[in-house]
Amino acid sequence: MTDPQIVCPSCRTEIKLTEQLAAPLIAETRRQFEKQLQAKEADFGRREAQLRAAQEQIAQAKAAIDQQVAAKLKAERAAIAQAEAAKAREAVADEMSNRDRQLAELHEAIVSKDAKLADAQKxxxxxxxxxxxxxxxxxxxxxxxxxxxxxxxxxxxxxxxxxxxxxxxxxxxxxxxxxxxxxxxxxxxxxxxxxGSQQLQGEALEIELESQLRARFPRDLVEPVPKGEFGGDVIHRVIGPGGQACGAILWESKRTKNWSDGWLVKLRDDLRAAKADIALIVSTALPKGVDGFDLIDGVWVAEPRFALPLSLALRQSLIDVACSKLAQEGQQTKMEMVYAYLTGPRFRHRIDAIVERFTEMQSDLDRERKTMMRLWAKREEQLRGVLDSTAGLYGDLQGIAGRAMQEIESLDILLIEGKSEAAE
Structure with missing residues (x-):
């Protein structure tokens, strides 16, 4: 361990001390420092008391100065208030004079505007x-x-x-x-x-009967039997709801004064020849004991007024029998029935009727189209003449009235188009 060294305060030289010499020296140095510290603390206390006394004096001086400043401010404020009041009075007087001058100018302007307004109103x-x-x-x-x-x-x-x-x-x-x-x-x-031609009377009754049947049963086939052939007057083929043939009714019409039993035999033969199901005679003369209609020897006999009601019942009976037969026939399938219908004459007749109606409708439509086109062309020329006359009248009036006449845009367009067409 090296010996401690100290520095001399006066000569700033380092002095090596031994442990025996260093201990008393250190204690002495500490006592000196403590004395110096106490002296400095006492000096600090005196200075602090002096500062507090100086602060009190400064506070008293400040209070006195504040009082003086307040008194001066009060005096200056009073002077300033008097000066400002004088200035305000002067400003108010100037403003009043300016307002009087402005009011006079406004009055003159109002008078001038009233005059101008009167002129404007006129x-x-x-x-x-x-x-x-x-x-x-x-x-x-x-x-x-x-x-x-x-x-x-x-x-x-x-x-x-x-x-x-x-x-x-x-x-x-x-x-x-x-x-x-x-x-x-x-x-x-x-x-x-x-x-008294019985033949013509019978033909008239036959035609009337045929037209009534066709009107009442539009879906059925009502065909007259050609003259000279066996088979009655009218063959009525009944068509069911599904389009299937349900049977045929053979009609014979008679307009005579006396009944003949030979008609029954002849109509039964005609029934077999025509392969019909029911035979019916419509006659103005009936057998004895028959009132309205009756079934005699397998042939229906009726007055003309009972023809349609009896046809309704007989037709429905044929449809019911055909439906019962169709229900009993289980061997023939629906496809075979459709094929038979499509390859049969009834389907061809239906298609021919439809095509004929469509052809007639097409011909009527073509005729109507040609007629309407001719009428449209005629109306178009008439309307063009009216519009040209109106446009010419408008041009004449516009030439007379000049700009005072209000423009009509649609007529201006017509005039322009007319001029362009004339130029071409």
Whole structure:
């Protein structure tokens, strides 16, 4: 261990000390430092007391200065208030004079504006009067145009009405000619009937019976039996709801005064020849003891007024029998029935009837189309003439009235189109 060294405060030289010499020296040095510290603390206490005394003096001086400043401020504020009041009075006086001057200027401006307003009102009244006159002139022009257009439309309507009347008269004349021809035919038939021709009377009853059956049963096949062939007068083939043939009814019509039993035998033979199911005689003369209708020897006999009711019952009986037979037939399948129907004559007849109706409808449609196209072309020319006349009238009025006339855009377009067409 090395010996401790100390530095001399006066000569700043290092002195090596032994342990025996260092201990008393250190204790002495500590006592000196403690004395110096106590002296410094006492000095600090004195200085602190001096500072507190100086602060109290400064506070007292500050309070005195504040009082002086407050007194000066109060005096200065009073002076400033007096000066500002004087300035305010002067400013108010100036402002009042400015306001008086402005009021005078405003009064002059109001007087000038009133004069201008009066002039403007007079000008507006004059303008409104001119506008009213212009509106009246415009309305007069519009009324004139409307009258001209109305007159043109009336002329077009009259012309169209006359054409329609001519066409209608032609059709009426044609119909009257047809009616006259039919009346002549009716008179001819009536004359022959009055002559007592039983053949014509029977044919009339046959035709009437055929038309009644067709009207009542539109789905069934009602066909007249050709003259000279065995088989009655009318063959009525009954068609069921499913389109299947259910049987046939053979009709014989008689318009005589006396009944003949030989008709029954002949109609039974005709029934077998025509392969029908039911035979029926419609006659004005019935056997003795028969009232309305009856079944005699397998042949139905009825008056003309019972023909349709009896046909309803007989037709329904044939349909019921056919449906029961169809229910009992289990060997033939639906496909075979459809095939038989499609390859049979009934289907061909139906298709031919449909094609004929469609062909007739197509022909009627073509005729109507040609007629309407001709009428449309005619109406288009008429309308074009009316529009050209209206556009020309509008151009004449516009040339007379000038810019005072209100423009009509649609008529301007017509005028432009007319000029372009004329140029071409």
């Amino acid at each position: 000008a507006q009244a004059e303008m409104m009067r001119k506008q009213r006159e212009l509106d009246e002139a415009r309305r007069e022009i519009d009324l004139t145009i409307e009258k001209k257009v109305q007159e043109s439309l009336v002329a077009v309507r009259d012309k169209a009405r006359l054409e329609a009347e001519d066409s209608l008269k032609a059709k009426v004349a044609e119909k009257e000619t047809q009616i006259a021809g039919m009346q002549r035919q009716i008179e001819e038939l009536r004359r022959k009937a009055e002559q």
